[in-house]
Amino acid sequence: MAKKRVHELAKQYSMPLPEVIKRLNAYGLDVKAAATAVDEKLADAALTGKPKPKAAAANGAAAKKPAAQPLQARAGFGHGTARAPRAENIAPPKPKAKPKPKPGARDGQGGGRDNGQRRPTRSSLQGSSPGAGGGVRRVVIDSQASRRPGGPGGGPGGPGGPGGPGGPNRPPRRRGGRRRRGTYEEPVAQDTSSLKADVIRVNSGSTVKDVAEYLGVPVPEVIKKLMGLGEMATLTQTLNDDAIQVIADEFEKQIEIVTAAEDANKDPEYEDADEDLEPRPPVITIMGHVDHGKTSLLDAIRESEVAAGEAGGITQHIGAYQVHKNDKVITFLDTPGHEAFTAMRARGAEATDIAVIVVAADDGVRPQTREAVDHAKAADVPIVVAVNKIDKEGAQPDRVRTEMTQLGLQPEEWGGDTMFVDVSAKTHAGLDDLLEGLLLTAEIEELTANPDAAASGTVIESKLDPGRGAVVTVLVQRGTLKIGDAVVAGAHWGRVRAMSDYKGKRVKTATPAEPVEILGFDTVPEAGEFVRVVENDRKARQIAGERGHRLKQEAQARKGGIKFSLAKLFDQQAGLKELGVVIKADVSGSLEAFEDEIAKLPQDEILVQIVHSGVGGITESDINLAAASEAIVIGFNVRPVGEAALLAQREGVEIRTYSIIYRAIEELRDAMEGMLAPETVEDIVGTVEVRETFRASKIGIIAGCMVTDGKVTRGAKVRVIRDGSVVHDGEIGSLRRFNEDVREVLTGFECGIVLANFQNVQQGDTLEVYETRQVERKLA
Numbered sequence: 001m002a003k004k005r006v007h008e009l010a011k012q013y014s015m016p017l018p019e020v021i022k023r024l025n026a027y028g029l030d031v032k033a034a035a036t037a038v039d040e041k042l043a044d045a046a047l048t049g050k051p052k053p054k055a056a057a058a059n060g061a062a063a064k065k066p067a068a069q070p071l072q073a074r075a076g077f078g079h080g081t082a083r084a085p086r087a088e089n090i091a092p093p094k095p096k097a098k099p100k101p102k103p104g105a106r107d108g109q110g111g112g113r114d115n116g117q118r119r120p121t122r123s124s125l126q127g128s129s130p131g132a133g134g135g136v137r138r139v140v141i142d143s144q145a146s147r148r149p150g151g152p153g154g155g156p157g158g159p160g161g162p163g164g165p166g167g168p169n170r171p172p173r174r175r176g177g178r179r180r181r182g183t184y185e186e187p188v189a190q191d192t193s194s195l196k197a198d199v200i201r202v203n204s205g206s207t208v209k210d211v212a213e214y215l216g217v218p219v220p221e222v223i224k225k226l227m228g229l230g231e232m233a234t235l236t237q238t239l240n241d242d243a244i245q246v247i248a249d250e251f252e253k254q255i256e257i258v259t260a261a262e263d264a265n266k267d268p269e270y271e272d273a274d275e276d277l278e279p280r281p282p283v284i285t286i287m288g289h290v291d292h293g294k295t296s297l298l299d300a301i302r303e304s305e306v307a308a309g310e311a312g313g314i315t316q317h318i319g320a321y322q323v324h325k326n327d328k329v330i331t332f333l334d335t336p337g338h339e340a341f342t343a344m345r346a347r348g349a350e351a352t353d354i355a356v357i358v359v360a361a362d363d364g365v366r367p368q369t370r371e372a373v374d375h376a377k378a379a380d381v382p383i384v385v386a387v388n389k390i391d392k393e394g395a396q397p398d399r400v401r402t403e404m405t406q407l408g409l410q411p412e413e414w415g416g417d418t419m420f421v422d423v424s425a426k427t428h429a430g431l432d433d434l435l436e437g438l439l440l441t442a443e444i445e446e447l448t449a450n451p452d453a454a455a456s457g458t459v460i461e462s463k464l465d466p467g468r469g470a471v472v473t474v475l476v477q478r479g480t481l482k483i484g485d486a487v488v489a490g491a492h493w494g495r496v497r498a499m500s501d502y503k504g505k506r507v508k509t510a511t512p513a514e515p516v517e518i519l520g521f522d523t524v525p526e527a528g529e530f531v532r533v534v535e536n537d538r539k540a541r542q543i544a545g546e547r548g549h550r551l552k553q554e555a556q557a558r559k560g561g562i563k564f565s566l567a568k569l570f571d572q573q574a575g576l577k578e579l580g581v582v583i584k585a586d587v588s589g590s591l592e593a594f595e596d597e598i599a600k601l602p603q604d605e606i607l608v609q610i611v612h613s614g615v616g617g618i619t620e621s622d623i624n625l626a627a628a629s630e631a632i633v634i635g636f637n638v639r640p641v642g643e644a645a646l647l648a649q650r651e652g653v654e655i656r657t658y659s660i661i662y663r664a665i666e667e668l669r670d671a672m673e674g675m676l677a678p679e680t681v682e683d684i685v686g687t688v689e690v691r692e693t694f695r696a697s698k699i700g701i702i703a704g705c706m707v708t709d710g711k712v713t714r715g716a717k718v719r720v721i722r723d724g725s726v727v728h729d730g731e732i733g734s735l736r737r738f739n740e741d742v743r744e745v746l747t748g749f750e751c752g753i754v755l756a757n758f759q760n761v762q763q764g765d766t767l768e769v770y771e772t773r774q775v776e777r778k779l780a
Contacts, residue, residue, distance in 0.1 A: 006038065217251055245257065280448060282441075285376075289368040300425040322515070351475055357386070362396070387401075454534075472517070474531050489521070491548035492525040502515055580629045581608060586638050588615050597662075605676060616638065619641050633648070676777040685769045
């Protein structure tokens, strides 16, 4: 049999030497040193979890009685290999009896470090902690493994045996993909060749020192590279994403730049046993073109006035409501149809189970209809088409079906798989059919969730209320949210002080697919952020603080970090003008939509600089900031608070408030056009032909001319054209007719012309008389 030394096996399997020795001994092989030679097949079985060959097992039993329970012995290895760059841990079999989670354990969500500020290390492979509950082995890519709490020791003890010395007793952390549920399967060696182990995750906004640690190169080498690129950098100076990418390319490293927002809001994957899952209500998103009757349709379903409270009949915020049908609950999300709210529609599609596309029967498919279909397809959710306004004169439901077919939605009655329902929000026709169709689609989808897990969900909307503080609408997607839970969303944290349902009624708990309005966040989180419950306030504050620190670093890198860009130099050369704005809105979704619309404005010559944006009323600090930045203040559904209006009057700061977003954009565009330099337009006044030239003392050359087109005026601008080329551009100094000075000469008359500062007029020249005027320019 072929044999290999232990240190060679450690290199082959990318494991620390002490762990290889422990695993081989636990398997029944007598290993005392790194130079000990062992059978290659037995070693492979020991290190990959394969069952021991029969012959070898018999020989081993005859030679020496092995340790009583090899799986229990192996269960002692937790995060002891965390410092190895490519360590592969093997988990024990999953026990049949499922242990009850401790009250403090939040399904692995709260344990360990979160996606906050991560100290940089090289990317490594890390296995799950076997001592923390067992399960099918998995390999997780984690660049932060070597920095985790727990140090070089093992994890907490598993059900089969005690864990090794190491980190504190805490619930297992779940990172990576979803694990298979069900009965135990014998662990087998995993092929890690497909994993991108060479791709290094780098935090956006990292300092020079951090980037050096990420890439595994000395700091002086990074500084030397920056100097070679013409940048003088210090150890703690932040780098923007482009600079980080350039440095990585210089060292031939493959990196993935990760922002704090991406880390905080990336879709988490949980594992729930089948017996823990219970049916939940479907979440339905209503989308479509503006004014196609989305809110009116939902209003008809809920039998309450919603559209009356919206400015101009256009939905400005996401509304979350629940209705009951056949003893079942349906959760609805109403998204705006106006083009400014693209991000809000996308967010609604991501949080939904079924998308209802509302199309007016008298209007057909419109731009936002196509966009809504694209969002629903991108979210990979079933689509139901509601053909609305069938009661109106000129309604053509079949035309709508034909147009939707062109978007890839084939009606069921035409042999396709998309449900089309003809409805009327005004007469309530077809509403029962729509609800029954939605319940049928939801039943086919088999929507379930674990209500006993720690709660998590998505921020649907958020605003700042003067009396209540941060008010956040959350759609619970997993677990049960309770009063007193510590929650974290992005860089914001809090404790749930109060909850109310969509009717405004106070509730103590919220189950999956239930929208609730909660109070208790320290600041206003952005719509679309992922919310989850953690163990306590301290943990929530720590996670939010780390994320906030990363966000500040990223912002600092964008503003003042090293940038390999000539954009700033180009701006200075072109003399770009800036229009500073301070934006305040009532809810974060509207603020996000307004910023997106500003970004769409052409800014080749006028740059719109958002000095500050936030949720809530216009305060004195906003006015002071605008005064210092020479900016205007734009409020969307908000008003000045306290003495802000008087301060603005004293400081000369303009405050503009709006309730419809496109009106604000139109006026902002007008303001930008007013800052554009006017365009000089040239008008040809007349054409003159030089017939003869005369020389006069004290005057110079006099051109005897015939006005062939238009007119010639004294003092007008003139261009001398000879053989198709311009030889002079100046003014008419003197204009005479029959030895008398005249003001103008019309077509068909002769005249004498003396050009100012030009004496080289020749017979046959053409004089082109023109005038210029300033014209206001429009944005492209």
